[in-house]
Structures are given as structure tokens and as C-alpha cells.
Amino acid sequence: MDRRADTNGIRTRYTLVGKADAPVVMLSHGLAADLTMWEPQWDVLARSFSVLSYDIRGHGGSSGPPGDYSLALLAQDAVALLDHLGIGKAHYVGLSLGGMIGQQLGAWHGERLASLTLCATTSDAPKAAWDARVREVREVGVAPLAEATVDRWVTPAFKRDQPELMAKMRAMVLGTSLDGYAGSAAAIRDMELAAVLNRIAVPTLVVAGEEDMSTPLPVLEQIARAIPDAQLLTVANAAHMPTLERPDLCNPALERFLLACSRQQ
């Protein structure tokens, strides 16, 4: 069931499934996606955790004002939602933009994290390319970018074999507001995360799609090397959305990691 919270100057859509009073897993999606991209994880994680999924500002059902966002602001949104729900610490799982927010949280709000999972993400973006993306979206809107966006998310084989899921993905992109897309792309453009990865002191799992062209495997390997004691999971036959494309490989590893971290708490 969709819920809403008024926090940090926006209205955030979120869902909670799973075991009340169990450790919380917070799921944060990628650019132009929404909380429903985590559907393939919900049942598995709900067996042992309270699963909090939310829409980043300007995405899905969350409001988002015009203007450039920053990763600091998007991390504040996540912390404000935890505060609103009375959650002291969460296992945070973020993909792509959600993983950038996760790195920001790990470096600056580590006391709120029980663990950190960073999927298909980066700590350093080519500024000119992302500046061009910000301008393009503000000029033409989100819809003309939709097909190229979903093409980056999955492998060609998945696109061919899963027409219904592809339709859902296109709908997620089209559900992203122009302000949410452009504001978040500006946050990606302006990110400065590489230098702060060594501040992350919570147990960390890094997940890479072997065929990801947006955030390729060497980028994730570098993140895993820079974060003390981080583990790396490489997912075969997956592009930029390994959790959606290969839940059969991601879910057992994610569940194992989160349960082990919970036992250490």
C-alpha cells in the first residue's frame, strides 16, 4: 500500500512490507525509476526484514521542486524519512542514483546505517555529459529519452524476452517529472564521492552487472577497493539493473549479506 510523508519540504511516497519490528531495509532506486523497481526483492526480503521502499524526489509519486538537486539534499531526504518513521538505523540498498545517495549516506550519515549495498553505481560522473543530459531534459522533457534509458538498464536478450517488464520500465521513466529527472541529473553531474569512500565504515556489498555500459564493472571494482572491507558481487547476464534482470542471482546474495550484518548488530 502506498503511503505518503511530508518531510524535508517534499511529499514522499513510500511503502512498507514485511515484518514489523524487524530490522529495516531501505531501498532506493535509480534515475528515472521508482520504488516498484524493487518488486523482485520484496517477497524475499520481507521474510526477515521490514522493507521500506521510497520514491526519490521528483520520481514516481514523490513531489520534487524545480532546480538542481545535490546528493547531500537527496541523502537528507532519506534521513528525514527515517526520522519521520522513527527508524534509527537501516540497512540501505541503493541502485545507480540510489547507490550514489548511499555513498553520501555512508560517508556523512554512517550512524544511520546498519549496512550499505551499492548496486550499479559510480562515485564519479563525466561532468560534461551529465550537464548535456540536464540541458536536454529541460529542453525536450523526459519522454524522448525513455527508450534509450531502458536500453541502458537491461541486456538486449532481456529486452527481447520480457516485453511486459519492458513496458513497466518505460512507464517508470514516463512517471518521472521533468524537474525530478533534471534536478537529479544535476546531482549526478556535481557528485564528489570518490574522495570520501574511505570514510565509509559500515559493512558494504557492491553489486555490478557484468554487461552494464552505464556503470561498468571496473567502476564497481574501484568502489569496492576504496571502501574498507567491502565485498563485490558480479552478476552475469545483467546490465544496469541487475536486481531486476537477475533476481535469481541477486536475491540470495543480498539476503545472505543482510542477515549476516543483522546478526553482527
Ligand SMILES: O=C(O)CC1=CCC(=O)O1
Ligand atoms: O540513465 C543512465 O545513464 C543510467 C544511470 C546513471 C545513473 C543513474 O541513476 O542511472
